[in-house]
Each structure stands twice: as structure tokens, then as C-alpha cells.
Amino acid sequence: MPMVTLAVLGDGRGELVRSMGRRYSLSDIALHEVDRGYKLTLVDPVGYPDSLKALATALGLADAVLVCVSPTGLNAQSGEQILAASLLGLQGALVYTGLESTSPHVLEQVRERTQKVLAGTSLHNAPWAYVSTTTHEGMGELWELVDALCSAIEERYALLVDEPTRVIVDQAFNVRGVGCVALGVVRAGRVSVRDRLTVYPLGQEVEVRSIQVHDEDVKSAPAGSRVGLALKGIQPNKLERGMVVSSTEELTERPHLECEFVPFTDGVSQGDVVHVFAGLQSAPLRIELIEGEGEAREHVGAGERCTLSGRLTARGPLVYRRGDVALLANLDARGPRMVARARIMG
Structure with missing residues (x-):
């Protein structure tokens, strides 16, 4: 089984x-990190809610999500996290975390309220686990659920091994006697020792000198692996x-983006600046053109579809493969800051 990464969201x-x-x-x-006979990484966006980028980064690394639900139910921040995960099409599970102090009646009420929030999202049919983070009651059942979720992810990654190699970089540092080491996730294909690849957007050619997966040396790593790559040439x-x-x-x-806006947003207008979160990339975008139903528009609103074109105002070029899914965010929005799902078409 490949390595699997789960983003852990919600209160608690x-x-x-x-x-x-x-x-x-x-x-x-x-x-x-967890060793379950396979390697599991759990990502907690600790910088959120102050930093929306922390949430986007966690979701950009994730294969699926675990959403924590407290005895008081979902709050506004949990709702924003669920919305962002759903816009990316991420599935997963719900984890009720207050089992030691909750009556069956209250538990059922919390579940009913939560299911109403989840309606129409990628998590509306997600399974539930019920645990206590104090007594650890229910953790065995949670691990059974996580194992089943990871098995399904394995099948998905098996379909990506033959695609061109793609490693998303999370961080990089120098190791004495080794040189430059880049940590990241193999999102497609397979990376192998002595591969000659390119660092985008720099256009810098590099050679893979060695690979580690969870501190173990390997000759190659398939899609789904979290890797440390020793790189020559950078x-x-x-x-x-x-x-x-x-x-x-x-x-x-x-970028040219095909967008679907969420049902509860004020939308955006020509000239507005929004943030694009694509993979682990983040960049502000000034909207120059909005097109809907074949006509130019000045504004697009809640629940609408359109194509947007604009200019990045910082960071440099966006790295993409046609059809990549990104998030659009309005950092000044009064409600949820994630406003649309965007497919990068050019």
C-alpha cells in the first residue's frame, strides 16, 4: 500500500x-506519522483560521479528510473547512470526539444537525466514528474505518503510476554530506534514483541522487508516496x-479558469483581486474578464458558473497541468472565504 495523507479538520x-x-x-x-503496516501521515492546519493558506496547504497534501465533530456540533470554522474540502472533491470520514460525556439523545441530535450541513458536499455520505480523545474509547473502530479509507486510496493511486512524474514540494533544506533535500508528495507517476527532472516554475534541471520514504532509503517511490529527494543541481x-x-x-x-461558485457568496466582479490556491501554490489574481453563457459580464454571483481570466499580481507563474482543480478565495469575504471551485484550463 502506498503512503496515505489525511487532513484532520474541525473542532478538537x-x-x-x-x-x-x-x-x-x-x-x-x-x-x-503513523505506521499501520502502511505509512500514514496526518496533517493538522494549526495556522488556521488566522491563515487560510494553512488550510489550503493541508488540503493540497491530503488524499482524504477526517472531520472532527465536537459535542456542540460544527462551528463556522468547521463549515469553512468542510466547504474547502468539498470544493476539491475530497472524501473521508466524520469523527465525533466527545463520546465520554455525551448521551445517546444528544449524540443523535448532533449527528442530525451535522448531516444537514453536509448535504450537497463530498462528505454527505461519509461514515462516522465515535471516540473519546480522553479515554480513547472507540479508537479501535476509528482505525478500522481509516484502514478501509486508505485501501480505497490505494486503488486510486494505482491508476496514476503510469502518468508523467510529478512531485509537489512542501519544504527544502540542506543536509551535510547530502546537499539539497526536498520534501514533498508524489502526486503522479513514479520518481526514481538518477531521474533527470525539472523544477517548475524555475525551469531548473535536477538529478535525483537518492530517495527516502519515512527515513528509509528506496530506489523509487510511486504516486502517493511522501518522499525526501536529494537533488543535484539546485x-x-x-x-x-x-x-x-x-x-x-x-x-x-x-490563468484561464472554469469556475463554479458556492451557493452562499457575494461573488466577484471584474477588477477584484482573489486568491488562487492550486496544489501548494498561493497567488493573488486580479480578475480581468468574466464570461458566462458566451457573454462578457461585470459580476458573477452565488451558485453561478463562468470562466474567469486574469493576471497574477505576485509570486510569478502558476504551475499547472490542464484540468487541475484549484480554490478561489476572497480573503475579505464576510462569510466563508472560499468562494469557488476552479479548473485551470490555460
């Missing part, structure tokens, strides 16, 4: 991830989160 997620795995990295996201200070080590990618500073 910190207590849950600490009870499930050992933390090995902390920035605006916390990474916890310095770690040149690598940033969101860059892509790949055999082929496209670049654009004026």
Missing part, C-alpha cells in the same frame, strides 16, 4: 491527531513550498 482536531500519531514537523501545519534556498519537480508542466501568469 489537535487532541485527535496527538492521540493517533507522532508529530515530526511543525510550521503552519503539523505533520504526524540549492535549497531556491526551492519554495508549492514548486513542482516534474517531467512536464505548464506555466501561466494569466
